[in-house]
Amino acid sequence: MNLMSNVLEVHNLVKDFGSFRAVDDVSFSVPQGSIVGFLGPNGAGKTTTIQMLLDLLIPTSGRIFYFGKDLKTHHEEILEKINFSSTYVSMPWRTSVKESLIYTSYFYNIKDRRKRVEDILKAFRLTKMQNKEVAQLSEGQRTRLILAKGFINEPQVLLLDEPTASMDPETAQYIRTFIKDYQQDHDLSILFTSHNMSEIEDVCDDVIFINQGKIIAHDTPSSLAKRIKISHVSLQIKDGLKRVTSMCEKSAIPFKLEGRFIVIDIEEKRIPDFLKQLLENGIEYNEISIDKPNLQDFFLSMTKQ
Amino acid sequence: MKIHRIWGIILRHLYATRRSLDRLTDLFYWPLVDLTLWGLTSTYFQKFAGGTNEIIVSIISGLILWLILWISTNSIALTILADLWDRNLMNVLVSPISFSEWMTGNVLLALIKTILSLIFSIILATLLYKFPAFQSTLKFIPHILLLILTSWWVSFIILGTIMRFGTKIQTLAWAFVYILSPFSAVYYPLTTLPHIAQVVASFIPTSYVFESMREVLAYGTYDMKKLGISLILNIIYLAITLIYLKRSINRARLRGLGSLY
Numbered sequence: 001m002n003l004m005s006n007v008l009e010v011h012n013l014v015k016d017f018g019s020f021r022a023v024d025d026v027s028f029s030v031p032q033g034s035i036v037g038f039l040g041p042n043g044a045g046k047t048t049t050i051q052m053l054l055d056l057l058i059p060t061s062g063r064i065f066y067f068g069k070d071l072k073t074h075h076e077e078i079l080e081k082i083n084f085s086s087t088y089v090s091m092p093w094r095t096s097v098k099e100s101l102i103y104t105s106y107f108y109n110i111k112d113r114r115k116r117v118e119d120i121l122k123a124f125r126l127t128k129m130q131n132k133e134v135a136q137l138s139e140g141q142r143t144r145l146i147l148a149k150g151f152i153n154e155p156q157v158l159l160l161d162e163p164t165a166s167m168d169p170e171t172a173q174y175i176r177t178f179i180k181d182y183q184q185d186h187d188l189s190i191l192f193t194s195h196n197m198s199e200i201e202d203v204c205d206d207v208i209f210i211n212q213g214k215i216i217a218h219d220t221p222s223s224l225a226k227r228i229k230i231s232h233v234s235l236q237i238k239d240g241l242k243r244v245t246s247m248c249e250k251s252a253i254p255f256k257l258e259g260r261f262i263v264i265d266i267e268e269k270r271i272p273d274f275l276k277q278l279l280e281n282g283i284e285y286n287e288i289s290i291d292k293p294n295l296q297d298f299f300l301s302m303t304k305q
Numbered sequence: 306m307k308i309h310r311i312w313g314i315i316l317r318h319l320y321a322t323r324r325s326l327d328r329l330t331d332l333f334y335w336p337l338v339d340l341t342l343w344g345l346t347s348t349y350f351q352k353f354a355g356g357t358n359e360i361i362v363s364i365i366s367g368l369i370l371w372l373i374l375w376i377s378t379n380s381i382a383l384t385i386l387a388d389l390w391d392r393n394l395m396n397v398l399v400s401p402i403s404f405s406e407w408m409t410g411n412v413l414l415a416l417i418k419t420i421l422s423l424i425f426s427i428i429l430a431t432l433l434y435k436f437p438a439f440q441s442t443l444k445f446i447p448h449i450l451l452l453i454l455t456s457w458w459v460s461f462i463i464l465g466t467i468m469r470f471g472t473k474i475q476t477l478a479w480a481f482v483y484i485l486s487p488f489s490a491v492y493y494p495l496t497t498l499p500h501i502a503q504v505v506a507s508f509i510p511t512s513y514v515f516e517s518m519r520e521v522l523a524y525g526t527y528d529m530k531k532l533g534i535s536l537i538l539n540i541i542y543l544a545i546t547l548i549y550l551k552r553s554i555n556r557a558r559l560r561g562l563g564s565l566y
Contacts, residue, residue, distance in 0.1 A: 017560070051561060054399045058558045079401040090392040094321040103320060106313030107400035133324060149396065
């Protein structure tokens, strides 16, 4: 395995809590300059894995390499070059926005701390509220601050745990664009967890799907979506709603009624035949929309298994 | 060890302290309450119970020294708790700060807070009781240093225990040091204690400090043997408690930080 082209390599990671195996033989890599999504339902082992990647939690077995160096033996050197941001942590409540970034900048070997803090405040639209106490910020503003903290040391690898949770849509979009632009400009590598599937599709080059402690899929978001063959066809029926439902029941096609709308889950290749059948049965519809399978569908199908 | 990282730890808590009424209360309110209560009580003994001026001097000196131990212990113990309360501990632990830098930062921060509180107590004692607190404090520099050493190992026990059992036993940060109080003979001579308690006190470095303090006040002499025993005991306990703290942190890293909440 080439340790140099991948900035992060995880080999056969296992974590047991007593008799419970939370992470089961997980191996993956993050290539330099890529954004890898790390997905899974609650309790799948994502947080446990991330804690081990940050050396907060000691693995039962397995090894973690950053930049080709073992995290166990190069702890300090590696942590200087990586960072982490999570919606579930906060900066100290009784410090101001600026103070929290200033003191954090001292944890790292940063040349011009004052300039770096100013730049980060500006990039994350925090300048106006720099003197506000963390306790007075809204949940979304706090999330933005904790994300800003993750960039303070110009990391080469960034672990992001739901970075845009609790942000309003406009700010979330701004932050996603910032992350993508920054990632391209600085050749940054990111491991990204989120429950927002469209965000993952938008941002990530690759997705690792973990469930019950095991990796069950690792592919590009579009390839994962393509694994799902079922599309959602939504029709506003003008006349013949009962006939449509009986048609679906006969053909064992799952459907949902929403007023005059019927939403049908059907394999993409069967759609033309289904529409032909509607015509043959004299069923008229005013509107039709076809939603192709996406990452959300993949996520739902995997978590149902 | 990198100085800038240690400074980062100190800055984190100094910024928070100046905005936190809780932390300021620990530094200034309790010394004010204790000095007022104990000072007035000893003044009463002096005036109406036939006590001498030495009683008031001994009690206030004992109190000021005890406050040093309490504030220094409390300051160190609260550093980790404050990060747990603020959901900030993870941010510290994912940075390149080493265990020794983290602890050095916490200990230096406690030193700054203790000095601030000590200055406040000296001014207060001087104003309230015309007590020559500054001159007395200068006499007690070896005692103060020994008490600061004690506060380090006591707080390491507290921190280690919090790292094992989490915030559910956080009250230790305020209460634990009081276990030492009766055996330390802060306000009374050691001989006042029952024999068994005197045996226990002989293993507690603070008992030698407060005994020596009374001797300095009474005779103006330093009992180097007592101060030496206190120093040796402090060093032994520091070594043991540092290992305990390091092991407790490793244990928390085996179980996950979630177990601390």
